[in-house]
Amino acid sequence: MPVEGARPFALREHYADGSPASAIARELIEEAPVAIEINGVGYAVMMATPIDLEDYALGFCLSEQLIASPDEFVSAHAAPVEAGGWMLRIQLAASGAGPLLERARLRLSEGSCGLCGIESLEQVMRPLVPVAARLEVEPAAMFCAAEALGDRQALGKVTRAAHAAALCAADGTILLVREDVGRHNALDKLLGAAARAGVSVSGHFILLTARCSFELVQKAVIAQVPLLVTISAASTLAVDQARAHGLRLVSLARRDSLLEA
Template sequence: MAPMPVEGARDFSFREHFADGRPARQMERALIEEAPVAIEINGIGYAVMMATPTDLEDYALGFCLSEQLIASPAEFLSADAAPVEAGGWMLRVQLAASGAGPLLERARLRLAEGSCGLCGIESLEQVMRPLSPVTAKLDVEPAALFRAVEALGDHQVLGRETRAAHAAALCTPDGAIKLVREDVGRHNAFDKLLGAGARASLDPASHFVLLTARCSFELVQKAVIAGVPLLATISAASTLAVEQAASHGLRLISLAREDSLLQA
């Protein structure tokens, strides 16, 4: 019996060559889906993101929370995702009227962002905008972190299939994994997780997040905005990530392995 296809992956044909001189062979391998996802919010074209087109309703909610377009999930009314004929996906999001002001302001600022990443003083100020510090405290022992790291692989369905997916896990203080979301992009996986957690009414302040990614400034920002008290990443952190975590009350763990970890 042929294995069931994994959502978010498609098989491609390759010719495999070997260094030891064995004859090349034809093979099938699953690749993770990557597609442009155009996000339209209240009729305004807001962003086009490269993402894996799974769990898009979770992604829409988490994205709006991370972008601070809404203050709570109650302001998120709906999300409708559909493939478009030209390729990619359209994700139409409807927010309550209270989100219209932040939406228009952020959309205006996005127009000032160029291909170099962040162009102009206004964009830089927006990226480094002050955030409310994390006030929640969570008692998480190293043993709980090791437990979560060891268990994460069992939850990475897309990762096992393709070896190309980032995962974001919401974990209880004792290291039990409650939710996992996967994506080709680490930021997208985190947004999907935040959206899924909000839809399941799981309080981020009483959980920690484990990511299969290097810890960047943007991921720290997302954790602080969400009120997550502890962020752990499999790979190393950047200088700015460590500095921003310390200044915003976020406990930061990096290089989290099954046998060791670093606490900033």
């Protein structure tokens, strides 16, 4: 069965033991430029996997703090363009026009980062509203979610190249999963999917397959996520920002251990 977000390629496999190379068909993850246009203004060009783009549109606008709530999000329409890539046209309510016009610029963010429209160190390190929500989650629930996530990664299973973001209940049950070639995009897609479904992230925790960077912590704090769990390690700035803003941060969540900041 074809998996959305992947395409088959004919490749040649070489072997370390010197055996003759063989031709194989392999599913590769799609990566494409996605031009984001908001209220008719070019805002950013992101490298992303062009699936769940309506979820991505809402999550991106929330993470960028262009809107304060999903009620200010009007619509999103995604379509491929002839030159290659995708155009994602977003319409926000008039209340979102102020932040948009102040920060809008067309730029290519090759790392799909969470810092679009930022032009100074002061803006990057701006104080955020501390996380108010608290959620009691035992390590056993985190291990449970981490163990179950692999079976929920349709794109990751066939390509071995997709990041995943999962919304989890306090007992470790996975409720929603979104995937993308970029870890920031996967998180934005998840936040948008939760908002579209009317599920409050403040009553759940988020599990990511990625290393934990500053931008992911920033997005989690803005969304008021009480607990962020990552499969890989955290950076120094990620830990500093999580502690400064009341976000419970767990990294290197493996089968037998995890690290809590």
